Amino acid sequence: MKNIGDILREQASVRPEALAIAAPGQAPLSYAELLERAELLAGTLARTGLQAGERVAVVLPDGPELTVAILAVSAAFGCAPLNPRYRREEFLFYLSDVKARRVITGMGVGDAVREAADELGIEVSEVGDLRPDDQGGGYRMPLEAGSDDIAVLLHTSGTTDRPRLVPLRHRNLLAVAENKASSMALTPADLCLCVMPLFHMHGIAVLLGSLFAGGGIACTAFSAPEFFGWVQELRPTWYTASPTVHQAILRQAARYPQVVAARPFRFIRSASAPMPTPTMAEMEQTWGVPVLDFYGLTEASTSAGHLPGAKHKPGSVGQPIGTAIATMGEQGEILPPGQIGEIVIRGENVMSGYEGNPEANASVFRDGWLRTGDEGYLDEEGYLFVCGRLKEMINRGGEKISPCEVDDALLRHPAVAEAVTFAIPDPILGEDVGAAVVPREGVQVDELSLRLAVAERLADFKVPRRIVFLDELPRSATGKLERIGLAERLGLGAVDRKQQAARTEYVAPRTETEAVLADIWAEVLGLELVGVNEDFLELGGDSLLAARVIARARVAFEQDLSVIEFFDRPTVAEQAALVQASAVKA
Numbered sequence: 001m002k003n004i005g006d007i008l009r010e011q012a013s014v015r016p017e018a019l020a021i022a023a024p025g026q027a028p029l030s031y032a033e034l035l036e037r038a039e040l041l042a043g044t045l046a047r048t049g050l051q052a053g054e055r056v057a058v059v060l061p062d063g064p065e066l067t068v069a070i071l072a073v074s075a076a077f078g079c080a081p082l083n084p085r086y087r088r089e090e091f092l093f094y095l096s097d098v099k100a101r102r103v104i105t106g107m108g109v110g111d112a113v114r115e116a117a118d119e120l121g122i123e124v125s126e127v128g129d130l131r132p133d134d135q136g137g138g139y140r141m142p143l144e145a146g147s148d149d150i151a152v153l154l155h156t157s158g159t160t161d162r163p164r165l166v167p168l169r170h171r172n173l174l175a176v177a178e179n180k181a182s183s184m185a186l187t188p189a190d191l192c193l194c195v196m197p198l199f200h201m202h203g204i205a206v207l208l209g210s211l212f213a214g215g216g217i218a219c220t221a222f223s224a225p226e227f228f229g230w231v232q233e234l235r236p237t238w239y240t241a242s243p244t245v246h247q248a249i250l251r252q253a254a255r256y257p258q259v260v261a262a263r264p265f266r267f268i269r270s271a272s273a274p275m276p277t278p279t280m281a282e283m284e285q286t287w288g289v290p291v292l293d294f295y296g297l298t299e300a301s302t303s304a305g306h307l308p309g310a311k312h313k314p315g316s317v318g319q320p321i322g323t324a325i326a327t328m329g330e331q332g333e334i335l336p337p338g339q340i341g342e343i344v345i346r347g348e349n350v351m352s353g354y355e356g357n358p359e360a361n362a363s364v365f366r367d368g369w370l371r372t373g374d375e376g377y378l379d380e381e382g383y384l385f386v387c388g389r390l391k392e393m394i395n396r397g398g399e400k401i402s403p404c405e406v407d408d409a410l411l412r413h414p415a416v417a418e419a420v421t422f423a424i425p426d427p428i429l430g431e432d433v434g435a436a437v438v439p440r441e442g443v444q445v446d447e448l449s450l451r452l453a454v455a456e457r458l459a460d461f462k463v464p465r466r467i468v469f470l471d472e473l474p475r476s477a478t479g480k481l482e483r484i485g486l487a488e489r490l491g492l493g494a495v496d497r498k499q500q501a502a503r504t505e506y507v508a509p510r511t512e513t514e515a516v517l518a519d520i521w522a523e524v525l526g527l528e529l530v531g532v533n534e535d536f537l538e539l540g541g542d543s544l545l546a547a548r549v550i551a552r553a554r555v556a557f558e559q560d561l562s563v564i565e566f567f568d569r570p571t572v573a574e575q576a577a578l579v580q581a582s583a584v585k586a
Contacts, residue, residue: 152204194207222241416438
């Protein structure tokens with residue numbers, strides 16, 4: 001095989017009628033249908049004048065259309081899948097950085113990407129306009145990129161500069177696909193339920209690994225309550241997610257005893273962030289199957305993991321998979337087992353280098369090894385233990401956030417003189433975003449106004465959860481801003497919600513709006529009753545559950561409530577007042 005198109009052609013030849021792509025409530029796509037759709041989409045794009053090697057940004061919600069678009073564009077051109085939740089300024093940066101010649105978008109995506117593309121003079125195609133006509137007509141373009149051609153372009157966040165552009169070639173992704181299929185012993189009988197977005201390496205790697213093995217995959221946006229219905233409908237043999245998503249599923253598991261008792265999976269996969277040992281133990285006890293923890297990064301995809309049937313070691317992310325892993329000392333020496341150093345990787349799955357960033361490439365590669373920025377060690381049996389990150393990047397439940405990007409958004413506020421963004425510990429997400437700000441002299445500013453200002457420029461998950469105001473920012477002896485350890489020094493430690501005081505005295509809803517909201521909260525949180533003065537976080541809520549509440553409230557009241565507003569008014573009473581005030585203005 002030389003490219004991604006070869007995977008589709010081979011499977012369409014060997015098992016044309018086998019299930020390739022599934023989705024809840026939709027007819028599945030066979031391998032023959034998948035190949036046809038991918039070639040038709042590539043052909044339609046070619047008819048617009050797009051040339052081989054040119055880049056296309058794909059901005060679509062998770063689902064079959066996004067899956068087909070990524071496969072078609074990556075196999076014929078160069079594909080840059082982007083988060084549809086980005087704001088206009090973010091799209092301006094990412095579209096420019098990938099040098100996009102065209103944008104594919106569609107229903108369910110806001111106008112921010114269209115506005116950014118229009119400003120940059122980039123053509124936009126609605127996915128509905130790229131489908132063949134009712135008679136099935138259309139030009140099918142062979143998916144024949146070269147093995148060294150760029151297939152997918154992703155960004156990884158840096159800590160001292162803007163997000164870095166990672167071009168992954170077909171040979172890189174074929175190695176990733178083969179490693180994925182072999183490491184999990186995937187077969188044509190397997191169906192993966194992937195609730196991770198396909199604009200991340202996690203989702204793309206699992207997609208390619210499933211197809212390489214001739215199995216099927218269902219890609220969909222995550223919803224904890226709906227997850228159990230999807231398991232019953234689709235009957236997947238395994239699913240993959242980040243630790244934060246696994247925790248959300250565990251919190252709902254007791255409400256679906258029949259699904260859990262059926263033991264539907266042969267294994268569960270976890271990646272994108274370290275899996276807490278207690279969570280892994282609870283998952284294995286709940287589902288009765290092994291949980292396979294994997295380690296990787298955008299520049300190299302999965303590089304280590306626990307294999308089916310292999311020994312599990314608590315605290316380890318497993319053994320190398322189809323690649324070489326070592327730890328390196330400060331002088332570039334490879335360290336023996338048991339010695340802690342920087343984790344380095346070498347293999348066909350590793351990128352050739354960041355695009356347009358020679359300084360970063362000079363620092364990230366050493367003697368043919370990719371430096372990960374993570375600290376760890378290998379034991380005598382080759383199991384990798386990750387001790388921590390050398391990088392300052394914030395890992396919010398698997399979402400990687402560049403502190404400098406948030407700094408920039410804060411500093412654009414006219415009241416901010418200085419700002420530094422850093423990770424604060426969170427018992428659910430692992431890490432969340434914190435910031436310290438020095439206001440301009442004589443100017444008044446509050447935390448809410450700054451968070452709302454950042455939310456206008458960046459996606460919700462990048463908005464600081466906590467902002468503190470200082471007279472001056474802490475710096476090192478050389479004048480550099482110190483991010484690591486700043487949360488602890490500022491007293492922003494993790495809140496142990498299990499140790500918090502007893503629940504506020506119950507106060508029943510007093511209005512219809514409060515009653516509706518209290519019912520929504522109770523259902524999402526799995527509680528019998530919720531009082532109007534109880535705090536969402538103290539009841540066990542988190543960002544994922546908040547998104548679920550917001551979605552249901554939007555349907556109930558036909559009003560939008562932002563994540564920022566939600567956490568700044570974390571009681572039913574406060575949110576009911578906000579809903580009623582908005583209704584009066586309308």
